[in-house]
Amino acid sequence: MARKRRAFASRRESDCISDIVSIAVFAELMPLTRDTRNRAETFTGPACYAPQFMTGNGIAPSYPSLPPRPPAPDISSIDPRLDLESEIRNLKRQKNAVLLAHYYQEEAIQDLADFVGDSLDLSRKAQESDARIIAFAGVRFMAETAKILNPTRKVVLPDYEAGCSLEDSCPPEAFRAWREQHPGAVSLTYINCSAAVKALSDIIVTSSNAEKIVRSIPADKEILFAPDRHLGRFLSQKLGRPMTLWPGTCIVHEQFSEREIVRLKAKYPDAKLAAHPECPEPILAHADHVGSTRSILNYVTTAPGKRFLIATEEGIVHQMKKLAPDREYIPVPPDNGCRCNECPFMKLNTLEKLYLCLRDERPEIILPEELRKAAEKPLLRMLELS
Numbered sequence: 001m002a003r004k005r006r007a008f009a010s011r012r013e014s015d016c017i018s019d020i021v022s023i024a025v026f027a028e029l030m031p032l033t034r035d036t037r038n039r040a041e042t043f044t045g046p047a048c049y050a051p052q053f054m055t056g057n058g059i060a061p062s063y064p065s066l067p068p069r070p071p072a073p074d075i076s077s078i079d080p081r082l083d084l085e086s087e088i089r090n091l092k093r094q095k096n097a098v099l100l101a102h103y104y105q106e107e108a109i110q111d112l113a114d115f116v117g118d119s120l121d122l123s124r125k126a127q128e129s130d131a132r133i134i135a136f137a138g139v140r141f142m143a144e145t146a147k148i149l150n151p152t153r154k155v156v157l158p159d160y161e162a163g164c165s166l167e168d169s170c171p172p173e174a175f176r177a178w179r180e181q182h183p184g185a186v187s188l189t190y191i192n193c194s195a196a197v198k199a200l201s202d203i204i205v206t207s208s209n210a211e212k213i214v215r216s217i218p219a220d221k222e223i224l225f226a227p228d229r230h231l232g233r234f235l236s237q238k239l240g241r242p243m244t245l246w247p248g249t250c251i252v253h254e255q256f257s258e259r260e261i262v263r264l265k266a267k268y269p270d271a272k273l274a275a276h277p278e279c280p281e282p283i284l285a286h287a288d289h290v291g292s293t294r295s296i297l298n299y300v301t302t303a304p305g306k307r308f309l310i311a312t313e314e315g316i317v318h319q320m321k322k323l324a325p326d327r328e329y330i331p332v333p334p335d336n337g338c339r340c341n342e343c344p345f346m347k348l349n350t351l352e353k354l355y356l357c358l359r360d361e362r363p364e365i366i367l368p369e370e371l372r373k374a375a376e377k378p379l380l381r382m383l384e385l386s
């Protein structure tokens with residue numbers, strides 16, 4: 001069983017390589033463009049948040065570079081006779097470790113976790129944890145966020161290479177240059193970015209709190225939104241608030257097929273579509289509900305109806321089935337028949353690597369303190385405003 005899992009893990013890793021190469025190419029080629037400027041004049045926000053940090057001319061300095069990337073986990077050092085689930089449970093107990101997992105993790109990892117949640121809830125859990133070790137089963141920016149918010153804990157993740165296409169689309173120096181072209185603008189940055197980009201931002205947002213935070217920005221302030229252009233466009237249109245958008249995208253949410261949605265809706269006229277705002281506009285146009293992973297989970301398990309089409313990473317279906325097993329959840333397929341509705345980064349984490357990261361307490365997130373402190377400020381603003 002363990003061997004079978006290992007073979008599967010390495011197949012997944014090789015599948016990821018082509019995605020990662022295309023992300024790198026994307027980051028090189030994609031020009032920085034100004035995007036939608038729509039329905040600007042009519043917006044009047046509620047009580048405004050006008051903090052002094054929105055300087056535009058006080059963009060943070062460069063930070064010392066990160067330590068070299070840690071070596072890949074050595075799967076061959078695992079005794080194949082081990083029952084990994086029970087070893088992981090034992091290690092958590094012996095080492096006073098808490099396991100936080102995102103909804104996109106494989107089912108076995110979700111079932112071992114002390115808490116499963118969306119980016120915002122996981123940030124809060126990490127911040128309040130008093131465990132000696134936080135093992136973060138998610139992608140690297142999530143583990144970095146845990147370290148930024150709770151620096152005295154040791155934060156480890158199963159695979160340090162678990163990145164994110166949004167993070168990759170937004171290199172810190174290009175982001176800094178973009179900010180410098182817009183003096184006086186407020187930069188709202190999606191949590192799916194590196195610590196260095198966080199450090200250059202005014203306020204971090206997640207898909208759970210972005211709407212509330214955008215509403216809190218004075219109407220006369222230009223908003224720079226990075227790195228997810230689909231989430232930015234969705235917010236801009238919904239709130240009638242112009243924004244200048246960074247051209248990043250999620251390689252998973254970008255792949256859902258509109259044609260498949262139309263076909264599924266024709267086949268199941270009663271089915272409701274729940275979609276993540278990282279999806280492109282034509283997908284969201286069909287949605288009955290748009291929201292973060294937690295909000296999608298709440299919707300499909302409590303809204304009237306028995307059948308739901310899911311336009312987000314299909315790992316979350318596991319929690320749906322646990323919470324409301326009497327309903328039907330149909331993941332929307334991608335356009336080209338690939339398994340692209342699985343996040344290749346999230347799926348780099350396996351039980352084997354989780355076991356190793358608890359056993360060896362690495363790879364560990366290490367951030368220079370100056371960078372950590374600078375990245376903490378916009379995260380704390382987010383938590384205050386959420």
Ligand code: 13P
Nearest residue numbers: 118119120206207292293
């Ligand atoms: P959530 O904040 O909705 O969990 O989204 C995180 C993410 O990476 C979606 O692709």
Ligand code: SF4
Nearest residue numbers: 164165250251252343
């Ligand atoms: Fe990043 Fe997309 Fe994976 Fe979420 S699903 S971690 S946005 S690549």
